[in-house]
Amino acid sequence: MPTIRRLAMVYALAGVDCVDVAADVAVVAAARQGVADAMIVAKRLEAQASRAVGSWDSLLPQPPHALTHRLKDDLPWLMVSLNDSADPHFRKAFFDAAHCPPDCPRPCESICPTDAIHFPDHGQGGVVPRLCYGCGRCIAVCPVDNIVAQAHLARPEDFLPEALNQVDAVEIHTHVGRQREFAALWQRLEPWRGQIKLVSVSCPDNPNIVEYLKALHHLMAPLTLPLIWQTDGRPMSGDLGKGTTHATLRLAQKVLAADLPGYVQLAGGTNAHTVHKLRELGWLKRANPLSPPLAELYPNDLGHTPHPWVAGIAYGSYARTLMMPLLETLEPYLEPWLQPWPQAANGETLGTHPSTSSQCPVPPAKEPPDRLGGLDDLVAAIDQARHLVGGIKQGQEITPSAMGKVAWGESGF
Numbered sequence: 001m002p003t004i005r006r007l008a009m010v011y012a013l014a015g016v017d018c019v020d021v022a023a024d025v026a027v028v029a030a031a032r033q034g035v036a037d038a039m040i041v042a043k044r045l046e047a048q049a050s051r052a053v054g055s056w057d058s059l060l061p062q063p064p065h066a067l068t069h070r071l072k073d074d075l076p077w078l079m080v081s082l083n084d085s086a087d088p089h090f091r092k093a094f095f096d097a098a099h100c101p102p103d104c105p106r107p108c109e110s111i112c113p114t115d116a117i118h119f120p121d122h123g124q125g126g127v128v129p130r131l132c133y134g135c136g137r138c139i140a141v142c143p144v145d146n147i148v149a150q151a152h153l154a155r156p157e158d159f160l161p162e163a164l165n166q167v168d169a170v171e172i173h174t175h176v177g178r179q180r181e182f183a184a185l186w187q188r189l190e191p192w193r194g195q196i197k198l199v200s201v202s203c204p205d206n207p208n209i210v211e212y213l214k215a216l217h218h219l220m221a222p223l224t225l226p227l228i229w230q231t232d233g234r235p236m237s238g239d240l241g242k243g244t245t246h247a248t249l250r251l252a253q254k255v256l257a258a259d260l261p262g263y264v265q266l267a268g269g270t271n272a273h274t275v276h277k278l279r280e281l282g283w284l285k286r287a288n289p290l291s292p293p294l295a296e297l298y299p300n301d302l303g304h305t306p307h308p309w310v311a312g313i314a315y316g317s318y319a320r321t322l323m324m325p326l327l328e329t330l331e332p333y334l335e336p337w338l339q340p341w342p343q344a345a346n347g348e349t350l351g352t353h354p355s356t357s358s359q360c361p362v363p364p365a366k367e368p369p370d371r372l373g374g375l376d377d378l379v380a381a382i383d384q385a386r387h388l389v390g391g392i393k394q395g396q397e398i399t400p401s402a403m404g405k406v407a408w409g410e411s412g413f
């Protein structure tokens, strides 16, 4: 949870439009707290800058007052991910270390991108579930097939109704051929539909994907929410290298050519190369300084008409991998500025949100120091995040759908 809180904070400061998290009340609360932290940090930076000698504008990616204004007007939305059936995003690895050969060189441990696998002693250890996001790399390298994937369904019924007001959007992960399961989930989401502002459908490639997405659109009609088609090219692979982005580009090409009503967003293999490729291909909406904002041109556009460009990019494993080392460096500096993470009576870490803090008492905040230490590290973290988030917005007219999204594993931390 503390990791989700910090990731949400840094990406909110970087200008992300949407944070995609697991359908878990504590995870949503942690992300909400991270967004609230972003506001606190922006305000304190603003106060610090007003007392500073010299120009802060050259030091920070944005002047602090610009950060504060943007966050005040446009906080990132929180999106909750659900699955209609088995999906690699909704699984965790598991194994019994007692069944590992004593001479195994433990390739599972070294390949895990989140250090989720530990062996405290011979014959002991395993996967730390909260760190595993189900990428499956350990499963592929185990020489004796000792690791299995344990799937789970993220069900709307498991999400407390009183926490629903913290959710802005929902993403449904589906696969071609699961129309019946999708319909059942869509039906069960009925109580959510009046409260959320956006729905996204995420689907990996398949020869019949266009027909399937058309059928889903028909099934959701009449849809009164903006709709995103998320092309999940090569799930959870963006941190593996430059080439992983091609699968989502190929899939996006197919969906764009189908002229489906709604916006198209890339996912699954997205990384720092994705925006460059989109620019090369001319698939990003170019800004025309003489034209009015799209929102004025199409005031009633809920994304129900086809849009012949890529409107957004969702970053998952790459966004997380990029930021983790920087977050570790930053933590000691941030802690005095932000509320301590609350602990339950049993010592377990809890999430909280400013609006619900009465349910989860927060210890009195310490008086923060006048200046934020580690400013260079904070700037580096925001800058890294902005390279991802800002790339798709440069040279575009920004609409609610022209979004960068970060997702931290539906199976989550």
Ligand code: SF4
Pocket: 092, 093, 111, 112, 113, 114, 115, 116, 117, 127, 131, 132, 133, 134, 135, 136, 137, 138, 139
């Ligand atoms: S994050 Fe990936 S490599 Fe690590 S334990 Fe989970 S499935 Fe295995």
Ligand code: SF4
Pocket: 095, 097, 099, 100, 101, 104, 105, 106, 107, 108, 109, 141, 142, 143, 144, 145, 146, 147
């Ligand atoms: S690779 Fe397989 S056998 Fe080897 S340590 Fe990991 S889980 Fe055990």
